[in-house]
Amino acid sequence: MEPSQLNVLIERDGYLAPQIPEIKRRYKVFRESLQKLQDLPGGVDQFTLSYREYGVHLNADNSITCLEWCPGVQGLSLVGDFNNWDPNSHAYKSLEFGKWRLEIPPNEDGSPLLKNGIVYKIAVKKNDQIFYKLSPWTTYVEKAKTNIYEMVFYHPQQPYQWRNSLPHNNGSLRIYEAHVGISSPEGKVNTYRAFADDLIPRIKKQGYNCIQLMAVMEHAYYGSFGYQITSFFAPSSRFGKPDDLKYLIDEAHGAGLIVLLDVVHSHASKNVEDGLNKWTCDDGGYFHSNARGYHSQWDSRLFDYTNLETQRFLLSNLRYWQEEYKFDGFRFDGVTSMLYHSHGLGDCFGSYDDYFGLNTDTDSVIYLTLANYLIQKYHPGSVTIAEEFSGMPALCRPIEEGGQGFDYRLAMSLPDMWIKILKHQQDEDWNIADIVTTLENRRYMEKNVAYAESHDQALVGDKSLAFWLMDKEMYDFMSVDAPFTPVIERGIALHNIIRLLTYGLGGEAWLNFIGNEFGHPEWLDFPRVGNNESFHYCRRQFNLADDPNLRYKFMNLFDQAMNEMEEKHQFLSRGPLY
Numbered sequence: 100m101e102p103s104q105l106n107v108l109i110e111r112d113g114y115l116a117p118q119i120p121e122i123k124r125r126y127k128v129f130r131e132s133l134q135k136l137q138d139l140p141g142g143v144d145q146f147t148l149s150y151r152e153y154g155v156h157l158n159a160d161n162s163i164t165c166l167e168w169c170p171g172v173q174g175l176s177l178v179g180d181f182n183n184w185d186p187n188s189h190a191y192k193s194l195e196f197g198k199w200r201l202e203i204p205p206n207e208d209g210s211p212l213l214k215n216g217i218v219y220k221i222a223v224k225k226n227d228q229i230f231y232k233l234s235p236w237t238t239y240v241e242k243a244k245t246n247i248y249e250m251v252f253y254h255p256q257q258p259y260q261w262r263n264s265l266p267h268n269n270g271s272l273r274i275y276e277a278h279v280g281i282s283s284p285e286g287k288v289n290t291y292r293a294f295a296d297d298l299i300p301r302i303k304k305q306g307y308n309c310i311q312l313m314a315v316m317e318h319a320y321y322g323s324f325g326y327q328i329t330s331f332f333a334p335s336s337r338f339g340k341p342d343d344l345k346y347l348i349d350e351a352h353g354a355g356l357i358v359l360l361d362v363v364h365s366h367a368s369k370n371v372e373d374g375l376n377k378w379t380c381d382d383g384g385y386f387h388s389n390a391r392g393y394h395s396q397w398d399s400r401l402f403d404y405t406n407l408e409t410q411r412f413l414l415s416n417l418r419y420w421q422e423e424y425k426f427d428g429f430r431f432d433g434v435t436s437m438l439y440h441s442h443g444l445g446d447c448f449g450s451y452d453d454y455f456g457l458n459t460d461t462d463s464v465i466y467l468t469l470a471n472y473l474i475q476k477y478h479p480g481s482v483t484i485a486e487e488f489s490g491m492p493a494l495c496r497p498i499e500e501g502g503q504g505f506d507y508r509l510a511m512s513l514p515d516m517w518i519k520i521l522k523h524q525q526d527e528d529w530n531i532a533d534i535v536t537t538l539e540n541r542r543y544m545e546k547n548v549a550y551a552e553s554h555d556q557a558l559v560g561d562k563s564l565a566f567w568l569m570d571k572e573m574y575d576f577m578s579v580d581a582p583f584t585p586v587i588e589r590g591i592a593l594h595n596i597i598r599l600l601t602y603g604l605g606g607e608a609w610l611n612f613i614g615n616e617f618g619h620p621e622w623l624d625f626p627r628v629g630n631n632e633s634f635h636y637c638r639r640q641f642n643l644a645d646d647p648n649l650r651y652k653f654m655n656l657f658d659q660a661m662n663e664m665e666e667k668h669q670f671l672s673r674g675p676l677y
């Protein structure tokens with residue numbers, strides 16, 4: 100960090116001056132951490148390509164190579180239908196530093212031992228007991244009849260042939276946040292290919308230039324919205340095969356859209372049998388082995404970001420999704436939870452000391468800085484967004500300035516503001532000065548993603564803006580032939596005004612959650628015991644927006660017009676204006 104670059108940060112915000120020693124210390128730790136990776140055999144390049152080595156791999160000669168890090172256990176073996184699940188048949192060889200390796204030659208006829216579709220697991224032996232686990236590096240899993248996920252060997256004869264080059268993002272970011280599974284008007288789990296064929300043309304026509312995909316990394320519990328990850332390198336098999344996801348991203352690139360992955364490195368599912376938890380048959384492994392390794396509110400496991408193998412796993416994970424699937428960047432989930440030992444729970448963040456004191460988790464700060472540095476090193480121009488509500492200074496500034504290198508943070512206070520207003524204020528009591536102040540209250544020269552409502556508000560138990568505004572009258576009075584009731588007239592008008600105000604003043608990028616562009620009339624509820632495993636609310640009714648006889652079309656057209664205006668004038672990317 101050059102003094103002149105640090106001075107830029109201080110000149111922008113003089114209140115940071117007392118924090119210079121801590122900013123310099125963080126940067127020093129980052130440089131030391133990066134150098135440690137560079138000093139490893141093969142350097143940081145080979146380190147972040149570890150996904151090509153770890154896990155189970157079929158080689159060109161049909162031999163199979165397996166490599167795992169699993170310290171403190173007696174042994175590992177590969178088991179499955181191919182050897183009648185015999186833990187003594189294909190044992191790994193112990194290496195140094197807790198690593199295990201297995202090499203399997205081709206069959207006598209030259210074919211590989213593992214065939215496409217075969218089910219297999221890793222038998223981990225500890226204290227003379229056998230535990231059947233999934234490789235942390237597995238790239239494809241499917242749900243068994245027992246509802247437990249298991250590894251399924253997936254290796255197409257021909258690798259996917261990419262057809263479209265990556266589009267160039269012009270700086271203005273209009274994000275369509277989407278969940279593949281709920282993207283059909285029908286009550287079912289939709290597929291990657293159906294999304295590509297049916298939704299991408301719609302998203303393009305609507306004026307968006309970026310798709311943000313949630314719930315792609317495999318998660319055993321569907322209702323978690325994709326935030327309780329069980330297999331970090333496996334695209335969810337609910338929506339199709341890995342090549343189907345590549346087809347989706349390829350089609351998006353062909354339409355000129357970039358695609359961001361909702362990546363969850365803030366925590367992991369506590370599932371043991373089909374998750375990363377207790378991979379080493381104890382509380383450690385990739386996680387902290389004490390209370391620091393558990394998130395009480397999320398009921399999940401927390402990574403030890405100082406562990407070299409955890410860094411290998413997570414940093415390789417980012418490079419894997421960009422190199423193998425050509426994602427153009429990431430929305431990092433749960434960043435506030437990562438940044439503080441308290442996970443941000445109960446903190447007021449009323450002083451700069453709250454950001455640079457002992458509550459800040461330096462290990463997480465350094466990991467996020469490394470992640471952003473390496474994302475840009477190998478894929479320059481990638482976009483990274485932090486889900487972060489504390490306002491950590493310099494989080495979205497260049498690393499050389501003393502920042503963490505994110506491009507944007509989500510303006511998480513804005514949806515909360517609108518819901519609070521709709522819940523507690525009459526229309527005539529709206530204080531426009533307060534609204535504008537909240538919309539523009541962000542750190543100078545740190546870009547925000549503005550959004551008027553979040554995906555959480557679409558879930559059962561909460562309400563979207565349209566539902567708050569119009570509620571049950573949406574079921575009876577949305578026909579153009581029906582009486583134009585005051586509730587519907589007000590609802591459509593305020594839906595448009597709220598979104599336009601937020602779009603215009605709230606940030607340097609815009610985000611819309613699938614269906615909100617036309618005021619989707621129902622909540623989102625995943626199939627579960629409480630609703631008799633119903634898919635009725637697990638959908639998006641695009642047919643409503645397309646029906647010329649329904650008033651949903653007016654909100655849909657207004658959303659499209661906002662995007663067209665931004666495309667013409669590029670006001671999002673024009674810099675700050677008072």
